[in-house]
Structure formats: structure tokens, C-alpha cells
Amino acid sequence: xxxxxxxxxxxxxxxxxxxxxxxxxxxxxxxxxxxxxxxxxxxxxxxxxxxxxxxxxxxxxxxxxxxxxxxxxxxxxxxxxxxxxxxxxxxxxxxxxxxxxxxxxxxxxxxxxxxxxxxxxxxxxxxxxxxxxxxxxxxxxxxxxxxxxxxxxxxxxxxxxxxxxxxxxxxxxxxxxxxxxxxxxxxxxxxxxxxxxxxxxxxxxxxxxxxxxxxxxxxxxxxxxxxxxxxxxxxxxxxxxxxxxxxxxxxxxxxxxxxxxxxxxxxxxxxxxxxxxxxxxxxxxxxxxxxxx
Amino acid sequence: xxxxxxxxxxxxxxxxxxxxxxxxxxxxxxxxxxxxxxxxxxxxxxxxxxxxxxxxxxxxxxxxxxxxxxxxxxxxxxxxxxxxxxxxxxxxxxxxxxxxxxxxxxxxxxxxxxxxxxx
Numbered sequence: 001x002x003x004x005x006x007x008x009x010x011x012x013x014x015x016x017x018x019x020x021x022x023x024x025x026x027x028x029x030x031x032x033x034x035x036x037x038x039x040x041x042x043x044x045x046x047x048x049x050x051x052x053x054x055x056x057x058x059x060x061x062x063x064x065x066x067x068x069x070x071x072x073x074x075x076x077x078x079x080x081x082x083x084x085x086x087x088x089x090x091x092x093x094x095x096x097x098x099x100x101x102x103x104x105x106x107x108x109x110x111x112x113x114x115x116x117x118x119x120x121x122x123x124x125x126x127x128x129x130x131x132x133x134x135x136x137x138x139x140x141x142x143x144x145x146x147x148x149x150x151x152x153x154x155x156x157x158x159x160x161x162x163x164x165x166x167x168x169x170x171x172x173x174x175x176x177x178x179x180x181x182x183x184x185x186x187x188x189x190x191x192x193x194x195x196x197x198x199x200x201x202x203x204x205x206x207x208x209x210x211x212x213x214x215x216x217x218x219x220x221x222x223x224x225x226x227x228x229x230x231x232x233x234x235x236x237x238x239x240x241x242x243x244x245x246x247x248x249x250x251x252x253x254x255x256x257x258x259x260x261x262x263x264x265x266x267x268x269x270x271x272x273x274x275x276x277x278x279x280x281x282x283x284x285x286x287x288x289x290x291x292x293x
Numbered sequence: 294x295x296x297x298x299x300x301x302x303x304x305x306x307x308x309x310x311x312x313x314x315x316x317x318x319x320x321x322x323x324x325x326x327x328x329x330x331x332x333x334x335x336x337x338x339x340x341x342x343x344x345x346x347x348x349x350x351x352x353x354x355x356x357x358x359x360x361x362x363x364x365x366x367x368x369x370x371x372x373x374x375x376x377x378x379x380x381x382x383x384x385x386x387x388x389x390x391x392x393x394x395x396x397x398x399x400x401x402x403x404x405x406x407x408x409x410x411x412x
Contacts, residue, residue, distance in 0.1 A: 014377075014387070015387065015412075028410070029408050029410040029411040029412075030411060033411075059374040059377075060322075060326055060372060060374045060375050060378075061329060064322075064323060064326050065315045065319065065322055065323075065326075065372070066319070066323070082329065083329055083330075083331070084329055084377075084378055084381070085328050085329050085334070085377070085378035085379070085380075085381035085382060086381045087331075153310065153372060153374055154310060154311065154312065154315050154372070155295060155297075155298065155309055155310065155311035155312070156295055156297065156311070156312070157297070159297060194307070195373055195387065195391060196307075196308060196367050196373040196394065197306040197307050197308050197364070197367055197368075197394060198305065198306030198364070198394060198395055198396065199304070199305065199306030199307050200306075200391045200394045200395050201391060201395060201402070201405065201406075226296070226297045226298070226299065227297040227298055227301075228297065228298050228299055228300045228301045231301060231304065231307065232300070232301075232304060236307050237373075264407055265406070265407055265408035265411035266388060266403075266406045266407075266408065266409070266411050266412065267387075267388070267391060267406070
């Protein structure tokens with residue numbers, strides 16, 4: 001059976017991709033960001049997951065507002081990295097595991113989580129900005145990606161609680177996949193930032209720290225916040241942090257933070273965080289009682 | 294009113310992009326969105342006015358695009374995320390667009406940032 005071995009929360013700022021492509025990894029202004037991904041890359045190299053399930057958002061690249069899905073799962077053996085106005089990026093196409101993607105789609109829909117699917121669409125910085133910082137890709141990616149796009153652009157957005165439930169449903173889907181795969185779930189976006197209107201440039205580090213603490217220790221409180229709460233506390237576009245809650249739902253139960261890096265340089269609090277699920281205590285107790293019998 | 298957005302109207306300098314806005318400004322947003330295609334970029338750069346007329350933009354919208362009036366476009370109903378695709382064609386970085394939306398010069402805006410060299 002497939003199993004989830006960890007979770008990653010990461011910003012997906014497009015400028016990270018630009019800096020990456022320009023080779024700014026050791027530039028003093030950028031090094032604190034790139035260095036923050038090294039422990040995540042090392043963990044992935046050590047644990048060698050077969051697939052990364054990416055809860056990310058499309059920035060009106062794969063989809064336009066004439067048909068903008070609330071939740072959409074990518075089906076395909078490869079996905080081009082999108083041209084978003086500045087030309088193609090020097091990255092190989094993302095690799096996909098068709099059987100796994102289709103199983104997740106079937107499991108979600110049969111579980112009454114009626115997700116849309118897409119094929120043959122390029123994927124933008126929502127997924128492709130942080131990915132190369134964590135996963136080596138020369139000449140090709142070491143594993144496959146299951147892209148799950150969430151609408152965080154055009155209101156009504158799914159609620160924070162609905163995103164958490166999506167994660168729970170994806171966990172059930174993964175754990176019912178009859179192939180012995182190691183899966184890591186990734187939630188992208190945030191943390192605090194606003195990039196439109198006169199309130200552009202808003203940040204709140206105190207809220208960001210509180211979010212990270214609640215995310216690990218009391219995620220249900222985050223699922224009860226409204227979109228307006230997120231916008232007020234973290235800036236309009238930080239509402240996309242509800243995608244971290246999808247990742248948290250897939251890691252349901254206690255988790256342990258392995259690594260965290262926070263770098264608020266210009267407009268977005270660029271953050272990466274790595275988590276491992278903690279075996280619930282009662283399971284240990286059950287094992288002990290079985291052993292005692 | 295969407296209950297998830299209750300209280301948002303009290304937040305100055307923030308413009309909700311919901312289905313009402315999206316429906317009203319669909320042509321403008323589609324025009325901005327198309328800038329992810331090399332053909333649309335070439336058409337626009339060859340003849341701005343012809344490209345905008347072909348896309349069905351109103352006089353007001355054409356004036357906003359001509360002026361690269363980023364805040365005006367947002368207030369009119371543009372989604373930032375398609376507007377930034379047009380900003381690439383207009384040869385402006387997101388940081389430059391942010392400064393303009395705040396009503397500041399680029400240097401003034403960057404002076405408010407923790408690591409102004411991070412660009």
C-alpha cells in the first residue's frame with residue numbers, strides 16, 4: 001500500500017523561480033532563501049519518495065476564469081512548465097504517474113469529493129517555483145508529481161475547512177492505492193503578503209509565527225477562520241495558505257516539525273517547513289497489548 | 294454577500310476579485326491573460342490599439358492599459374494574476390508594479406522593505 005511519509009509547506013513566489021533561473025543561489029540577498037531549502041532537499045534525497053502530491057494554485061495559466069475549477073487534479077505522464085508571459089523556463093516537464101493520479105481521482109469522486117480533472121495543460125509557478133529548490137532535476141526529476149489545483153483566485157474560494165477535508169480524502173485515496181509507494185504531500189503558498197491595491201506590501205510576522213505554531217499543534221483552529229480573517233491578518237493573497245491546510249489534512253493527527261525557514265525580504269514571507277507524521281500513541285498501546293496477549 | 298468575506302469592506306486598499314467582478318471585467322482579464330502566449334504578445338507589441346480593440350476592450354479599459362495604470366486596472370476589475378502577465382510584456386517587474394499601486398516611487402517602496410537588494 002502507498003503511504004504518506006511527510007509533508008512540506010512552501011511559498012511559491014514567482015520571483016524564486018526567476019532568481020533560481022538566473023543562478024542567484026549564492027547572492028547574499030537570496031542565499032537565506034535558497035539555503036533554507038537545503039535541509040528539505042537532503043531529507044527528500046534520503047527518503048526518496050516516489051511521488052509528491054502538490055496542493056497548489058494555478059494563477060490563471062492552466063485555466064482562465066471562463067472555466068475556473070475549485071479543485072482540479074492533473075492527469076498525465078508529463079506536464080510542461082508554463083510560459084507565464086516571460087518565456088519558457090529551463091526545466092524539464094514534470095513527470096506524472098497516470099495510475100496513481102487516476103486512482104486518486106476515482107477514490108475522491110467515489111468518496112463524494114467531486115474533483116475536476118485536467119489533461120494536457122502546462123503548470124505554472126504555483127508548483128514549479130519551489131520544486132527545483134527541493135528536488136534535483138538534471139537530467140530529469142527523481143519522481144512523479146500529482147498536481148491538485150485549488151482555486152484561491154476567484155471568490156467564492158473553498159473554505160479552509162473544506163481544504164483540510166480534501167487533504168483527508170486524499171490521504172484515504174493514497175492509503176488505498178495498492179502499490180508500495182512513498183508519498184510526500186506538499187502545500188504551497190504564503191505566508192503573509194498582499195500584492196494588489198494600496199495595501200500591497202502588507203506583512204505580519206507575528207501572525208506568520210502564530211500560523212506556523214497552530215498549523216503544527218492546533219490546525220482545527222485554522223480551519224475555523226474565514227477568508228476575511230486570513231486577508232485581514234496576513235494580507236489579501238495570504239488567503240492561499242488554506243492550501244497548507246489540505247496538506248495538513250493529509251497528515252491528519254500529530255506531526256513533528258523537522259525544519260523551518262522564514263525569510264521576509266521584500267513582499268512575501270517566504271517560508272518552507274518540513275513535517276513528519278508522528279505515530280499516534282494509542283497505536284503503540286495497541287501494539288503493546290497485542291504483544292502482551 | 295459571501296459570509297466568508299464578512300468585514301472585508303472595512304479593509305482599505307483591498308479589492309475582492311469575486312464572480313461579480315470577474316463577470317464584469319471578463320474581456321479585460323481575458324486580454325491580459327492571453328499575454329502568456331507568444332502570438333498575443335507579438336500582436337500587442339506590433340499594434341496596441343488594434344490588439345485591444347480586437348479583444349473587445351472598452352475605451353476606459355484601453356486607456357488604463359495604455360497608461361499602465363496598475364491601480365486603476367485593479368480598481369476596474371483586473372485580477373492581479375493576469376495583470377502580472379501583462380506587466381512582463383510591459384517590461385515592468387512585480388516590485389515596480391507594487392510601488393506604483395502604493396503611490397510610491399520604486400526607491401521609496403524598496404526603502405520600506407527588509408532586504409531591498411533581494412530582487
